[in-house]
Amino acid sequence: MDNGHHPGPNGTSVIPAGTEGAATNKTVVMGAGPGGLCAAYVLSKAGVPTVVLEKAPFVGGLARTIKHQTEAGEFKFDIGGHRWFTKNEELNDIFREVIADELLMVNRTSRIYFDGKYVFYPLKISNALKEIGPIMAARAVADQQLQQVKQKAQPKEIVSLEDAFVNQYGNTLYKLFFKRYSEKVWGLPCDQMSGDWATQRTKGMSLWTAVRDAIVPSKGKVVSLIDEFMYPREGFGRFSERMADTITGLGNQIQLGSGVERVHREENKVVAVTVATEHGSERIEGEHFISSIPLTLLAQIIDPAPPAEVVAAAKSLTFRNVITVNLMLKKRQVTPDTWLYVHDRNILFGRFHEPKNWSSAMVPEGDYTSLVVEYFCSFGDHIWSMTEEQLVEQTIKHLIDDMGLITRDEVMGGFTIRAPRAYPSYTIGYDKPLEVIKAFIGEMTNLQTIGRYGTFRYNNTDHSIETGLLAAKNVLGGHHDLEQVNAEKDYHEIKRIPEPAGAGRKTGA
Template identity: 45%
Template structure:
C-alpha cells in the first residue's frame, strides 16, 4: 500500500467515487478507502445468483444539467426510462402516490371529503393571522395540506420512518424532501398534469439502469481503478491534524494499521465519526455537538420468488402502524434484468435505531416476521412461492433532522471548516438529507475545488 497520495478519499459511495472519477480524469494521484466489502454505499446493487437488488430502490432524476450529462455520459446505453408507479397502502386500500386528489378524498370517506378543503383554507388563514412559525415537520405539512390530510396520510408513515413524533422532526426535512408539495400543487397536477418545473417528488418518469442503480458506482470505480486505487474493507480509524491542516489518516485493513498521508482529504464518512476520530481530539463542545447528531439505520429484507410478478409498482408505502416495515419495492418493475425469467423479487425496508428490537433481531426471525406480514396481513404473496431470502443492515443510513439539530451541526461545521485541505461531501458526510444527484454534485465540486475552482459546497 502506498503511504502517500495527492488526494485521499474516505468513503466509496456515489459522492466519494464521483470525486475520485473527476480527479482520475485529470491525472491526479488519489486513493479511496471504503469500510464495506463493496463500493456504492446505500446506492449499491447486491447480486444473489441471477437476482439483483438495490438497497431500497433509487431513481435518477436531477434538475442540474451538468450532473445529468455527467451520469448520462458515464452510463451510456445502460440508461432506461421508467414510468413511475407508486402506491400507498392505507387502511387496507391501495391509492396512487403522489396523492391523486380524487382517490385521497374517496379514501378519506364522504364526510372528510367536505372537511379537507375547508380545513386546508382554515389552516392557511389561521397561520397567517397568528403569524405561526414553521418549526416542525408537523407545522410544515399542516400548513401545506391542512391538519386532516396530515393526520390521514403523513403522520403515521413519517413517525414510522423517524421513530419519533412529527412535532419533534424539523421542518427542514420537509423542505428538502417534499418541497413544493401542497394540496394546491396536488390539485394542479391532477388538473394540468406534470410540468417541467414541478417538484421532484411529483415526477412521473425517471432514469434507471438496466442492471441496477449500483452500476453508477461500479462504473465510476472501474474508471478510477485504471490509474488509482480503491481499498475496500478498509476503515479510517484516526484523522491526524496539526495547525489547522490534516496531516494523515490511520486506516485498519485485515487487522493491521497503516498511516497514509495526502495533500488533500475528501470525507463522505458520517460527519459524527469524522469528528470523533480526530487526533488531537476535537474540542469537547464539538464532540458533544457531534454526539447530539443522530442517524437512522436501515434494514432491508430481500426475498426471491418463484413467480413472474407480485405487483406493477416501483414503491409501495406502508402506513399501517401494526406492520413494522415502511416500504416495499419490486426490482423487476424497474428493469427486467433485475430478476431471471419467470421469477421476481421484493425488497422490504425497515427504519430503526440501534437500540430497537428489530435491529438486534436475527436474520432468520426477521425474515419470518416479514413473511408473516406479507402473507397474512397484506396478502401480497404466498409463502410457498419463496425461493430464498437474506437481510442487509446499513447503520447510519439517514441523518435525523430533529428539532435543534442545526445548532449542533453548525458547531461541527465551524470546527471542520478550519481545515483548509479537507472537504466533506455526500449525505452522511455533510449530514444533509439530499438525493443521490446532490451527493454526486458535492463530490464533483470538491474535486474541482482541489483542481482550482471555488465552489460553495
C-alpha cells in the same frame, strides 16, 4: 510488471491494502460511496493522483447492489430501490456518461397502502379525495382552507415536521397520509422532528385549486410531478462500480478493506490518515483530503482531538438505521408499483419495491420476481434486535396475512441487509450541534466533507455526487461552497415546463 492492481469484487481493479506508493497521493478520498467515487472520478479524469480509502470490501456504500445466486439464476437487490433524478443537467450528464449503454428510463407509479386502501403517491388529489370518501374529503378541503387563512392572518413559524405537514396539507390529510409513515421512518412523533425535511420532500397543494382545476383547468405554466427516472439496467450499484472502473483504469487507486481510524492534523492542516487493514495500520499522506465518512465519526477521529464541545456535538447527533428484507419469489409480479408505502401501524415495515418493475434484469428470466422490504429502526430497538429468520418470517406473514399479496408456496427464500446510520435524523435542535462540528471542520484548510452522512444532510445520490464534484473542482483550483448543495427550500420533485409539455416518454422496465 505487477503494479499492484488486481481484479476486485466489482470487476474493478483495486490496490491491496498495504501496497507501497500511496505517499505521492495528491488527494485522499475517504469512503467509496457515490459521493467519494464521483470526486475521485473527476480528479482521475483530470490526471490528479488520488487514492480512495474504503472500509468495506466493496464500493457503492448505501447505493450498492447486492447479488444473490439461486438455482433459478441471479437476483439483484438495491438497499431500498435507488432511482436517479436531478434537476441539475451537469449531474445528469455525469450519470449518463458513467452508465452509458446500461441506462434505462423507468416510469414511476407509487402508491400508499393504508387501512386496506391504495392511493397514489405523491398524492393525486382527486384520487386521494375519492378514496377517503365524500365526508372526509369535504373535511380535508375545509381544513386546508382554514389552515391557509390562519397562516395568512397570523403566520406561525414552521418548527416541527408536524407544523410543516399541517401547513402544507391541513390537519385531516396530515393525519391520514403523513403522520403514521413519518413516525415509522423516524421512530419519533412528528412534533419532535424538525420541519426542515418536509419542505424539500413533500409538496403541499391547494385542495381547493385542485378541485376547481378539475372542473375548469387553469392556463399558464404546467407544473408536473416527476413521473419517470433513470436507472442502470443491472441495479443502481453499477453507477459506483463503473466510476470505480474508470478511476482504476486511469491508474488511480481504490483501497478496499481500509477503514480510516485517525485523521492527523498539524494545526489547521490535515497531513495524513491512518487506516486499519488486514495487514495492520497504514499511514497515508496527501495534500488534499475529501471525506464522505460519517461526519460524527470524522469529528471524533481527528488527531489532535477537536475542542470538547465539538466531540460532544458529534456524539449528540442521531440517525436511523435501515434493514432490508430481500425476498425471492416464484411469481410473475406482486404489484405494478415503483414503491409501495405502507402506513398501517400493525405492519412493521414502512415501504417496499419490486426490482423487476425497475428493470427485468434484476431477476432471473421466467416467472420470477422479488421484493425489497424496508424496516426503519434504531440500534437496540425491537426491530434491530430481531434475527434474520424472524425478520424474513415477519415480512412473509405481513405480505400474506395483512396485505394478501403473496402465498407461502411462492416464497423461494429471503435474507436481510443491515444498513446502520442510513438516515441522518433531523430532530428539533439538530442544527445547533451540526453548526459546531461544521465550524470546526471548516477551519481545516485542506479538508472537505461531502455526501450524505459526510455532511449530515438528507442527501440523495445526486446531491452526494454534486458535493463530490464540487470538492474535486476545488482541488483543481475552484472556489465552490459545498454548503449550498441541497440547501434550497424548493421541492425536489417538481419540474416547471412551458406549455405544451410535448416530449415523448419511453419505458425501460
